[in-house]
Amino acid sequence: MSLVPSKTGVPELVANTLATSVDFHIASTNYNKVVDAYINFVALAQYYESLKYECDPITAEADFWELIAGENIDLTKFAKNPKAITYLKKIDANVPPNQTIKLDKAGNPFTYIDSSGNLVTETTEGTIIPLTENDTENVQNKINSVSNSFSIEEGDKNGEFLNWWLNAYKRSHQKVKDLLVERMNVEDTILQEVSESIGFLFYQHLYPQSRYTHYADENTGDEGVDGPFPYNSIIDDKIDFDYKKNVIGLSKRADAIFKRNMQSMFRSPEITPIEANPELAHRENLATDHVHYKRLIENQSEINENINTTLGGTAKLLKWLSTNNLNDKQKTVPTVIETVVENSMEEVDILTNKIQTLQRMFSIDVLR
Numbered sequence: 617m618s619l620v621p622s623k624t625g626v627p628e629l630v631a632n633t634l635a636t637s638v639d640f641h642i643a644s645t646n647y648n649k650v651v652d653a654y655i656n657f658v659a660l661a662q663y664y665e666s667l668k669y670e671c672d673p674i675t676a677e678a679d680f681w682e683l684i685a686g687e688n689i690d691l692t693k694f695a696k697n698p699k700a701i702t703y704l705k706k707i708d709a710n711v712p713p714n715q716t717i718k719l720d721k722a723g724n725p726f727t728y729i730d731s732s733g734n735l736v737t738e739t740t741e742g743t744i745i746p747l748t749e750n751d752t753e754n755v756q757n758k759i760n761s762v763s764n765s766f767s768i769e770e771g772d773k774n775g776e777f778l779n780w781w782l783n784a785y786k787r788s789h790q791k792v793k794d795l796l797v798e799r800m801n802v803e804d805t806i807l808q809e810v811s812e813s814i815g816f817l818f819y820q821h822l823y824p825q826s827r828y829t830h831y832a833d834e835n836t837g838d839e840g841v842d843g844p845f846p847y848n849s850i851i852d853d854k855i856d857f858d859y860k861k862n863v864i865g866l867s868k869r870a871d872a873i874f875k876r877n878m879q880s881m882f883r884s885p886e887i888t889p890i891e892a893n894p895e896l897a898h899r900e901n902l903a904t905d906h907v908h909y910k911r912l913i914e915n916q917s918e919i920n921e922n923i924n925t926t927l928g929g930t931a932k933l934l935k936w937l938s939t940n941n942l943n944d945k946q947k948t949v950p951t952v953i954e955t956v957v958e959n960s961m962e963e964v965d966i967l968t969n970k971i972q973t974l975q976r977m978f979s980i981d982v983l984r
Contacts, residue, residue: 621936622943626650627780630657632966633665634955638762639696642755643703644956651758656766657777659691664784666694678795681785685796685805687767687929695762702733705751706961715739769806769929775936782807782933806929810937812850818923818934819849821909821916826871828909844871853941878902 630650635641638659642651651658663680670676683689711717718726718738727737727747735748763771772778785793785807796802803809826844846867847855855863881902924931951966963971 621774621776621939622945623940624776625946626654627657627777629966630654630777631661631664631780632968633658633662634953634964634968636662636666637694637697637700638662639700639703639755639759642758643700643705643751646954654777655758655761656691656763656771659694659762660689660766660768660781662694663689663691674789674791674795677788677792678799681788681792681796681807682799684768684781684785685800685802685807687769687806688765689767690764691762691766692764695759703751703755704734704748705754706956707747707749709737709745709747711739711745712741712743715741715743717745767929769932772932775932775934776940778806778930778933779936782930808927808930810927810930810934814923814927815934815938816848816850817919819852819938821912823847823849823852824909826867826874827904828906828912829871829904830906844868849938853938 633641634645634647638651638655641658641662642648667673667676667680709717716739718740720726725737727735730736730744730746732750734746734750737745737747739745768778768781793802796807823845825846825848829844844864844867846863852860923934927934952971953964953966954961955964955968956962965971
């Protein structure tokens with residue numbers, strides 16, 4: 617597993633609710649890998665989806681975000697449908713050789729529920745063939761892991777889920793935000809706004825700029841790799857690798873020529889040699905403050921500690937936003953999910969649209 621936080625797109629997949637509760641999701645679809653790995657986030661997404669159907673959705677959503685901010689949300693309400701008792705799993709019908717399924721008057725297979733609660737059919741010879749099997753124990757074992765005191769910050773490993781839910785909060789109606797602000801200080805919770813200034817302070821020591829390097833040092837780092845950087849850490853993750861390599865290489869060459877020419881402008885004999893006392897006050901204009909970069913490195917651990925203390929759980933988001941593009945694992949592939957709709961197994965895509973075979977209105981022969 618990579619130590620660099622990755623961008624997977626999993627929160628988007630989890631947020632596409634296929635059922636109203638976790639038990640129905642497990643029992644009625646074959647899309648269960650996401651439940652096995654992120655069952656609490658599946659329940660959280662179903663909770664969020666249910667807010668649309670409340671009689672007062674504004675207050676309901678404000679209540680939801682208040683629970684999120686409190687980092688102690690009970691998800692067991694969405695683990696099990698209270699009316700569900702038994703869960704059945706579809707199995708392939710095993711018809712004995714030389715036998716045929718009995719049909720009803722409409723020409724459909726004759727089916728009924730037997731004494732054990734399973735759906736069965738019969739052959740014309742009277743052989744009973746089960747079409748389902750009891751899956752209650754499996755479903756119950758899975759939903760038992762749904763948390764009654766869930767925290768996004770604790771449940772998220774690298775910050776990607778936290779980023780998705782914070783974006784969902786930002787997209788919420790202004791009335792919801794106003795109501796939440798009346799109840800609590802949002803800036804003291806994981807819903808707080810993280811400014812670009814915080815991101816700049818967090819990684820500024822990794823991006824030395826020309827004004828931070830010694831005025832007599834014409835060879836800062838390796839070619840096109842580590843500076844001087846003509847930009848700060850805020851936009852680094854938004855620039856592709858080839859552009860970075862070119863712009864840093866050009867910056868390195870231009871900076872070397874500039875420093876070489878500027879040394880003739882300095883009058884103080886203490887300022888020119890790089891081996892001279894670097895912390896000596898030179899009283900010269902245009903000389904770079906290279907001691908500042910040394911101070912940045914020496915104090916960066918304390919700066920980051922203060923940032924982590926101030927942001928709390930949101931600090932995980934800061935790390936993910938700064939590095940996720942370096943480890944982008946997102947792939948777009950067609951998804952076919954089997955789900956039960958009114959006692960019929962249907963195939964749907966990730967947006968729950970029914971998958972249908974396109975029918976040509978005409979053949980190539982018509983064109984000929």
